[in-house]
Each structure stands twice: as structure tokens, then as C-alpha cells.
Amino acid sequence: xxxxxxxxxxxxxxxxGRRASIAKVASREHENWVLxxxxxxxxxxxxxxxxxxxxRWEGELERLDEPSYxxxxxxxxxxxxxxxxxxxxxxxxxxAVRFLVALSTPWIDVTQEPDFAERREALEANAxxxxxRFPEGSHFxxxxxxxxxxxxxxxxxxxxFPFSVRTYDFGLVLVSETEVGMVWSFR
Numbered sequence: 001x002x003x004x005x006x007x008x009x010x011x012x013x014x015x016x017g018r019r020a021s022i023a024k025v026a027s028r029e030h031e032n033w034v035l036x037x038x039x040x041x042x043x044x045x046x047x048x049x050x051x052x053x054x055x056r057w058e059g060e061l062e063r064l065d066e067p068s069y070x071x072x073x074x075x076x077x078x079x080x081x082x083x084x085x086x087x088x089x090x091x092x093x094x095x096a097v098r099f100l101v102a103l104s105t106p107w108i109d110v111t112q113e114p115d116f117a118e119r120r121e122a123l124e125a126n127a128x129x130x131x132x133r134f135p136e137g138s139h140f141x142x143x144x145x146x147x148x149x150x151x152x153x154x155x156x157x158x159x160x161f162p163f164s165v166r167t168y169d170f171g172l173v174l175v176s177e178t179e180v181g182m183v184w185s186f187r
């Protein structure tokens with residue numbers, strides 16, 4: 001496994017640069033990590049360690065009026081932290097690897113990825129580098145509905161709870177004792 005450092009992080013997170021994606025990590029400021037998620041959604045968030053982020057809308061006009069663009073949370077979710085629970089489902093680390101790979105593909109559908117068999121090992125290695133920032137005991141949450149913990153993310157994902165104004169948005173929230181991250185891809 002590649003050692004986690006600023007360079008390996010930049011290379012790994014770079015797999016989202018060719019997509020309409022947001023991939024970033026912020027310091028965890030609250031015991032209830034859900035309170036830190038809106039910070040990640042805002043465009044002014046910088047990486048907790050000063051490392052590379054991927055944010056398709058950084059510096060774009062859409063962010064002038066709405067700093068959290070393209071994210072738009074339903075009012076009931078913003079009202080209380082418990083309201084997020086129906087939208088995010090915990091998945092194991094092994095599933096998080098596969099979901100991070102799927103989030104890097106053009107259609108968020110590995111079956112549509114040209115030469116996936118040849119690229120799979122490298123994509124999974126990048127996903128493991130990302131996850132290495134979140135040590136054992138960390139938690140991972142997907143917006144892909146019931147059964148997320150057993151879903152095969154190397155098959156087409158057809159169920160999700162939207163968090164944005166985009167037609168499709170799929171994402172993973174990564175939570176450790178000290179940091180909260182997100183990798184969100186849009187179609």
C-alpha cells in the first residue's frame with residue numbers, strides 16, 4: 001500500500017478531476033459529525049491539512065449567490081441533525097472502496113467504464129489511499145438508500161437520495177475522530 005502523504009493524496013483524489021465532482025476533507029469540529037457536513041458543502045472550505053481538493057464549482061459564478069451550490073438540502077434535513085439519517089446509510093470500508101471507484105467513473109457506473117478490467121487495480125489503489133486517511137474505527141455513509149451496505153457498487157447504481165440541484169448526485173461521507181470528508185459526483 002502507498003504511504004499516505006500530500007503527494008499520494010493529490011494523485012488519488014485526482015481521479016475525480018475529470019468528473020463533475022467535489023472531493024474534500026475538513027476538520028471535525030462537532031461531536032455529531034452531521035453538523036460538519038454543511039461546512040464541506042460550502043465552496044469556501046479548505047482541506048484540513050492544506051492538501052489538494054477537487055471542486056468542480058470552485059470559483060464559478062453559481063457560488064456567488066449560493067456558497068453551497070450545487071448542494072441544496074431539503075428543509076427538514078437542515079432543521080435537525082437527526083433528519084439526515086434517512087438519507088445517509090453506513091457502509092463498510094470494503095464497500096467504500098468500490099463506491100469510491102464508481103464515483104470516479106463518467107456515468108457512476110463501472111459497467112460503462114472503458115477498459116475497467118485493466119484500470120481496476122489502479123482505481124482501487126487510489127480509493128485505498130483516500131480511505132487510509134480515515135483509520136480503523138472510521139465510518140462511511142452513502143446516499144444510495146437501503147441495502148447500501150451490501151450493494152455491489154460495480155453494478156449500475158440506480159437508487160439514491162439527492163442532495164443537490166443536479167439530476168443525479170451520488171456521494172460518500174467519510175468520518176474519523178478528527179476529520180470529515182466527502183466525495184460527491186454528479187451527472
